[in-house]
Amino acid sequence: MKVLIRRPRREVELPGxxxxxxxxxxxxxxxxxxxxxxxxxxxxxxxxxxxxxxxEVIPAISGGAQ
Amino acid sequence: xxxxxxxxxAAIEIRRHNAAxxxxxxxxxxxxQIQRAIESERMLAPAERVLVAVSGGKDSLCLWExxxxxGYETTGLHLDxxxxxxxxxxxxxxxAYAEAHELPLQVIEVKQETGFTIPELGERTRRPPCSGCGxxxxxxxxxxxxxxxxxxxATGHNLDDVAAILFGNVLHWQTEQLSRMTPVRPATHAKLAxxxxxxxxxxxxxxxxxxxxxxxxxxxxxxxxAAGATLLLYKDVINQIEAVxxxxxxxxxxxxxxxxxxxxxxxxxxxxxxxxxxGQVTTGEVCAYCRMMxxxxxxxxxxxxxxxxxxxxxxA
Ligand code: SF4
Ligand SMILES: [Zn+2]
Ligand SMILES: [Zn+2]
Numbered sequence: 001m002k003v004l005i006r007r008p009r010r011e012v013e014l015p016g017x018x019x020x021x022x023x024x025x026x027x028x029x030x031x032x033x034x035x036x037x038x039x040x041x042x043x044x045x046x047x048x049x050x051x052x053x054x055x056e057v058i059p060a061i062s063g064g065a066q
Numbered sequence: 067x068x069x070x071x072x073x074x075x076a077a078i079e080i081r082r083h084n085a086a087x088x089x090x091x092x093x094x095x096x097x098x099q100i101q102r103a104i105e106s107e108r109m110l111a112p113a114e115r116v117l118v119a120v121s122g123g124k125d126s127l128c129l130w131e132x133x134x135x136x137g138y139e140t141t142g143l144h145l146d147x148x149x150x151x152x153x154x155x156x157x158x159x160x161x162a163y164a165e166a167h168e169l170p171l172q173v174i175e176v177k178q179e180t181g182f183t184i185p186e187l188g189e190r191t192r193r194p195p196c197s198g199c200g201x202x203x204x205x206x207x208x209x210x211x212x213x214x215x216x217x218x219x220a221t222g223h224n225l226d227d228v229a230a231i232l233f234g235n236v237l238h239w240q241t242e243q244l245s246r247m248t249p250v251r252p253a254t255h256a257k258l259a260x261x262x263x264x265x266x267x268x269x270x271x272x273x274x275x276x277x278x279x280x281x282x283x284x285x286x287x288x289x290x291x292a293a294g295a296t297l298l299l300y301k302d303v304i305n306q307i308e309a310v311x312x313x314x315x316x317x318x319x320x321x322x323x324x325x326x327x328x329x330x331x332x333x334x335x336x337x338x339x340x341x342x343x344x345g346q347v348t349t350g351e352v353c354a355y356c357r358m359m360x361x362x363x364x365x366x367x368x369x370x371x372x373x374x375x376x377x378x379x380x381x382a
Contacts, residue, residue, distance in 0.1 A: 032305040035274050042077040042275060044067040044086060060271040061226065062123060062288055063298035
């Protein structure tokens with residue numbers, strides 16, 4: 001599967017079918033800090049992503065001082 | 067995973083509420099959370115006129131969208147900070163949103179207002195850009211709220227923001243700042259606008275999900291000055307705790323406001339007065355904003371280097 005990560009923008013390729021939870025763990029991303037989407041659909045941690053699919057990890061945390 | 071409300075397929079899990087929601091149920095849930103915060107903290111009266119601070123990012127546009135849907139009479143206020151590669155896009159998204167919903171929007175250009183952009187201000191005062199930025203935002207927003215005759219200013223600070231600010235203030239025991247950390251700051255002086263934070267029960271993750279599901283197009287990029295900001299570190303630490311122990315973030319802030327802040331506020335006595343230079347509210351003779359602007363004006367920039375112009379003081 002292809003995982004598009006933003007900030008910095010990069011694409012990672014992972015083998016096999018996996019649950020979203022496992023994808024985030026593998027990439028060391030805290031699930032509390034992102035939203036994962038497949039196209040326009042929001043995915044939950046137990047959703048399975050197929051070998052040929054592409055998902056996107058949208059960062060939620062912003063950090064201005066004020 | 068199933069939606070806790072309708073049993074349909076869930077789109078988002080909210081572990082601190084021990085719940086998951088499908089898209090439509092989540093939108094209703096989040097709007098109710100905001101409405102409840104507004105009512106329980108007496109932030110706004112029904113259908114009240116409110117000035118909404120909008121940067122064009124997910125939080126402020128989520129706030130504007132929800133307030134609009136809840137029937138408040140909103141006007142947007144956007145501060146163009148003049149930060150290259152960042153400010154133009156945020157302004158564009160804000161203007162596009164206002165236009166799409168035919169909502170009034172006031173834009174203040176910091177450069178036009180002060181003579182300097184935020185980066186220039188930082189360079190001239192030799193302070194981190196965020197310090198001049200925060201000060202200018204508070205000052206200009208307060209002034210715009212009063213000038214427009216708005217009873218209240220709403221900002222998009224979310225649960226992650228207030229928890230991280232609280233964490234930083236506790237880490238350094240900033241008791242004065244801590245005593246002011248409430249979701250509502252009342253107008254305790256004729257020149258001080260009431261400010262409210264309706265998103266204090268909403269995490270950044272939920273604000274992103276809300277914008278995606280409602281089709282609100284927000285500015286996704288970060289301000290270049292935010293990289294490495296300590297606030298990000300605090301948010302990271304808090305979210306690591308939250309991942310293991312859901313609900314910690316909300317309890318940390320809410321219980322502070324309920325149990326600790328009142329004691330701290332009771333010990334604080336501040337006398338507010340009007341600034342000798344600009345007439346806006348301050349504790350000293352000249353407000354922090356006027357002092358910063360004076361400092362910035364006294365500095366001249368030569369060949370890319372900043373030099374302080376020493377003012378000659380004539381002998382008495
Ligand atoms: S990161 Fe700093 S300079 Fe950038 S908008 Fe936030 S406070 Fe202003
Ligand atoms: Zn549902
Ligand atoms: Zn002043």
